Amino acid sequence: MDSDDEIYAASRLQLAPVTGRQTSRRKDAMRHSHPKPPLTPNTGVPSSMSNPLLPSAPASPPTPAPSPTPQSRTPMWRSPIEGHHDPLIRDASLAFARMSVQAKEAWLAAVVDTFDNHLLNYVHQLVSPRLKKDPFRTLPNELCFKILEFVDDPRTFVRASQVSRRWREVLGDDQAWKTLCEKHAYRRMSSDSNLNSPFSATNPFHLDQSPHSKFPEWSSAASSIKGSSLSHNTSSQPTFMYAAEHVRKLKKPCPKSTHRLHFKHRYLVESAWRKGGRMTARHIAPEQGVVTSLHLTKRYIIVALDNAKIHIFNTKGDHQRTLQGHVMGVWAMVPWEDTLVSGGCDRDVRVWNMATGESVHTLRGHTSTVRCLKMSNSRTAISGSRDTTLRVWDISTGTCTAVLMGHQASVRCLEIHGDLVVSGSYDTTAKIWSISSGQCLKTLCGHFSQIYAIAFDGVRIATGSLDTSVRIWDPVDGSPKAILQGHTSLVGQLQMRGSTLVSGGSDGSVRVWSLSDYSPIHRLAAHDNSVTSLQFDDTRIVSGGSDGRVKIWDLKTGVLIRELIQPAEAVWRVAFEEERSVVLATRAAKTVMEVWDFAPPKDGQEDADMGGVERLGLEPIRHDEENIDMVDAYTLTRSDEEREGSASMVE
Numbered sequence: 001m002d003s004d005d006e007i008y009a010a011s012r013l014q015l016a017p018v019t020g021r022q023t024s025r026r027k028d029a030m031r032h033s034h035p036k037p038p039l040t041p042n043t044g045v046p047s048s049m050s051n052p053l054l055p056s057a058p059a060s061p062p063t064p065a066p067s068p069t070p071q072s073r074t075p076m077w078r079s080p081i082e083g084h085h086d087p088l089i090r091d092a093s094l095a096f097a098r099m100s101v102q103a104k105e106a107w108l109a110a111v112v113d114t115f116d117n118h119l120l121n122y123v124h125q126l127v128s129p130r131l132k133k134d135p136f137r138t139l140p141n142e143l144c145f146k147i148l149e150f151v152d153d154p155r156t157f158v159r160a161s162q163v164s165r166r167w168r169e170v171l172g173d174d175q176a177w178k179t180l181c182e183k184h185a186y187r188r189m190s191s192d193s194n195l196n197s198p199f200s201a202t203n204p205f206h207l208d209q210s211p212h213s214k215f216p217e218w219s220s221a222a223s224s225i226k227g228s229s230l231s232h233n234t235s236s237q238p239t240f241m242y243a244a245e246h247v248r249k250l251k252k253p254c255p256k257s258t259h260r261l262h263f264k265h266r267y268l269v270e271s272a273w274r275k276g277g278r279m280t281a282r283h284i285a286p287e288q289g290v291v292t293s294l295h296l297t298k299r300y301i302i303v304a305l306d307n308a309k310i311h312i313f314n315t316k317g318d319h320q321r322t323l324q325g326h327v328m329g330v331w332a333m334v335p336w337e338d339t340l341v342s343g344g345c346d347r348d349v350r351v352w353n354m355a356t357g358e359s360v361h362t363l364r365g366h367t368s369t370v371r372c373l374k375m376s377n378s379r380t381a382i383s384g385s386r387d388t389t390l391r392v393w394d395i396s397t398g399t400c401t402a403v404l405m406g407h408q409a410s411v412r413c414l415e416i417h418g419d420l421v422v423s424g425s426y427d428t429t430a431k432i433w434s435i436s437s438g439q440c441l442k443t444l445c446g447h448f449s450q451i452y453a454i455a456f457d458g459v460r461i462a463t464g465s466l467d468t469s470v471r472i473w474d475p476v477d478g479s480p481k482a483i484l485q486g487h488t489s490l491v492g493q494l495q496m497r498g499s500t501l502v503s504g505g506s507d508g509s510v511r512v513w514s515l516s517d518y519s520p521i522h523r524l525a526a527h528d529n530s531v532t533s534l535q536f537d538d539t540r541i542v543s544g545g546s547d548g549r550v551k552i553w554d555l556k557t558g559v560l561i562r563e564l565i566q567p568a569e570a571v572w573r574v575a576f577e578e579e580r581s582v583v584l585a586t587r588a589a590k591t592v593m594e595v596w597d598f599a600p601p602k603d604g605q606e607d608a609d610m611g612g613v614e615r616l617g618l619e620p621i622r623h624d625e626e627n628i629d630m631v632d633a634y635t636l637t638r639s640d641e642e643r644e645g646s647a648s649m650v651e
Helices: 003-015 020-032 087-097 103-110 115-132 141-148 154-160 165-171 172-183 218-226 237-250 259-275 610-615 640-647
Strands: 278-285 291-296 302-304 309-313 319-324 330-336 339-344 347-352 356-361 370-375 380-383 390-394 399-402 411-417 420-425 429-435 440-445 451-456 462-463 468-472 481-483 491-497 500-505 508-513 520-525 531-536 538-544 550-554 560-563 570-576 580-587 590-597 619-620 635-636
Touching: 003 259, 141 165, 154 165, 154 172, 165 580, 172 259, 218 500, 259 560, 291 330, 291 570, 291 580, 302 330, 302 590, 309 330, 319 570, 339 380, 347 380, 380 411, 399 580, 411 451, 420 451, 429 462, 451 560, 462 491, 481 619, 491 531, 500 531, 531 570, 538 580, 550 640, 560 635
Parallel strands: 451 491
Antiparallel strands: 278 590, 291 302, 302 309, 309 319, 330 339, 339 347, 347 356, 370 380, 380 390, 390 399, 411 420, 420 429, 429 440, 451 462, 462 468, 468 481, 491 500, 500 508, 508 520, 531 538, 538 550, 550 560, 570 580, 580 590, 619 635
């Protein structure tokens, strides 16, 4: 049979009438049979279908995943009542909508009274999400910043910045961090600006010609860059590459100094003061010596000893040079930039250039030990001596311009403010002098014993005496303002700052006084013996004693923060700045200098000095794929529960 006959026979079979017997057979077959699944590439081909695909035909694609059933569809966020078709619920909803606010409240109260615990919990879960509002998403930035003014803890800032993008945007604004800086009294520092580049901003080809330059050959490279044409000599190519690489780095924008970066820096410094810091120890001299004076400047650490030597160190504690010229112990000195003025038991006043170690002038005139020295400007120095006189020196010419006479005993201490100098003497009096005229303006009488310490800020004069009292004076008319009593021995340490006065005595106590009402604020049982050194700033008090201990106290609370060093035989002097502290002590019968650095590691040293970060109690932030740069260096360590709690807040 040919193909046309086969097609014709098949059509006749399809059009043939179906009898009742055949219909019942088909119904029975459909009732007892199961539907066959569709053919897939993994389904075997029945034997009746011989070679259904050509050999060259590609395999059919896999069957797609089944469509989601009604049970697996994404739920619609609507209450069950909205899709409910119960006439009773629909009519109740319409009636409720027509009620007044008071009627609605009464109706709800009556209905809630009939609820059991299960229904109350359900209503709570239904209502609570609808009542949550993100204030930072709703309010303008000005009101958000006003809210943040009530936040004092920086850890709250760090955690809140990880809640959502909007929170990160608000907390990343510099205004929020400026307010936090003001709350913590983190004043701006001049070191924020980047002034250490070997290239200046106005002349990018101005090179540092110091002998310590990392690439001395840059000078030749710079000269070649300045020219109109560049030499391609192979011998100068490495030099040019050094300069070109540095110029390429300078094109990168320097990070802008923001309040957030400033706060982070200051917070890390404060954390290091409380627990951390890096200490470097140096032996001053192989033999034991008494440290008579210590000064810490931005460039130098200057130490004077009773063996007639003055040692100059850089701020890292590396020895630079020794100034030799005095023939007896040095008991007083004062620095001014690179100039140092010193005096001692040899009765001479010497002027030094600390950069070169050269002795510029030797000023003679005193007839006994020079006991105290101060400078009013870069040209004028005032010295006080055991010969009862004060002398005013022009250190630029090396001449004495005035001799201040009036005391009846040794001049022990002096302070300068403007054109006025106040001197304290063993004759129990203090005198106010005019530097320009050399005249004694006022004599302050009231102490019953020798005066050992003076503080003067131009508004008040404070004197400490062997009679255990501290007296406050008016510098205008010389009248006494107050007598501060509490010490039980010699008051040898005084420092005044604003309306706060801190005193230290031989009884081992440190006392904090308010100059507003002349009342005591704190009494600190600091040391077991005399307080040999005392200094404070807006945050902390650092005291050293002859008991061999150095202690750091909180100025506001009077609480002991930490002991800075391991106990020594004796502590001679302590001096500190914002990020550095220097301690002179005796250990194993040798004079030792300990330099403490509290500055956080620089960006380039973070990987090499992670130990310093760990000592600060901080950990690096690991940013996610969205590159959240709110806090780009460190965050305070916290537990996993606290992290999860921050992430669970409503966005």
